[in-house]
Amino acid sequence: MGWNDVLTSIRQKYAPRVSDSPPEGPTTAAHTEAKQRNEALRTAYQELAGQWIAVDRVTGAVRAAKPTPYDLSAYLKENQIRGVDVLRATDPSEPELVGLG
Amino acid sequence: MSVRLVDHDLSSPVKALVDSGSEHVLAAPWLAADAGADLSSCKYEIDLGIGGANPTVKFVDMTLRLQHPGGNDDHYIEWECEVGFPSTWRPPWPVLLGQHGFFDRFTIDMHRGARLVYVDEWDVFDQRHGTGR
Numbered sequence: 001m002g003w004n005d006v007l008t009s010i011r012q013k014y015a016p017r018v019s020d021s022p023p024e025g026p027t028t029a030a031h032t033e034a035k036q037r038n039e040a041l042r043t044a045y046q047e048l049a050g051q052w053i054a055v056d057r058v059t060g061a062v063r064a065a066k067p068t069p070y071d072l073s074a075y076l077k078e079n080q081i082r083g084v085d086v087l088r089a090t091d092p093s094e095p096e097l098v099g100l101g
Numbered sequence: 102m103s104v105r106l107v108d109h110d111l112s113s114p115v116k117a118l119v120d121s122g123s124e125h126v127l128a129a130p131w132l133a134a135d136a137g138a139d140l141s142s143c144k145y146e147i148d149l150g151i152g153g154a155n156p157t158v159k160f161v162d163m164t165l166r167l168q169h170p171g172g173n174d175d176h177y178i179e180w181e182c183e184v185g186f187p188s189t190w191r192p193p194w195p196v197l198l199g200q201h202g203f204f205d206r207f208t209i210d211m212h213r214g215a216r217l218v219y220v221d222e223w224d225v226f227d228q229r230h231g232t233g234r
Contacts, residue, residue: 030215030216030217031214031215031216034215034216034217035216038216054113055116056172057103057114057168057170057171057172058170058171058172068131069129069131069132069135069195070131070134070135072113073112073113073131073135076113077113082174083172083173083174084114085103085114085115085116085168086113086114086115086116086195087115087116087193087194087195088193088195089193090193097152097191097192098152
């Protein structure tokens, strides 16, 4: 099978299904779990836009929020909060960034 | 992905964007202070084009810690890495994992459908695809 045949095969298999939902397969369950985590994050973004938040690494639930990363990191260390990740909750109107680095 | 920076101190864990389009590992300036890194004695500094701006980026050698996604902070791997700290930072993710320092250390699998990133040993790519024989 030549390269063009491979490309044609891929196009036929996936092109009609391009959407937010992936093709059915072994990744579907992981996709659903990830989607639920993303939903939790999206809700947090709306409520805490602009704040720095600490989200649970497994569930995506917000465990702490502060106006600056300095405040949040100090709070996490002082209260020994574990299993979280820090990021900034974006405002929905904020332009999407490209060309990051 | 979840990472921490380690220098004189251990930073808080932060969300990192895996960015194959970035030549470098980059981190928000506040993380330098959080990890106790001294940017006044950086290896070198250059201007980079980031998100339409041209901040000056100071590079230092430090340790990067990749946290296991299971949530236990005691499960991690570490490696030495050059990290750049731009003078200004806009992205919501405090760290970008780019080519030098991340993609040149591991085999990375990404799947949009599963919304997952897998990090494997460097030689896993060879084992799968038979390159470098």
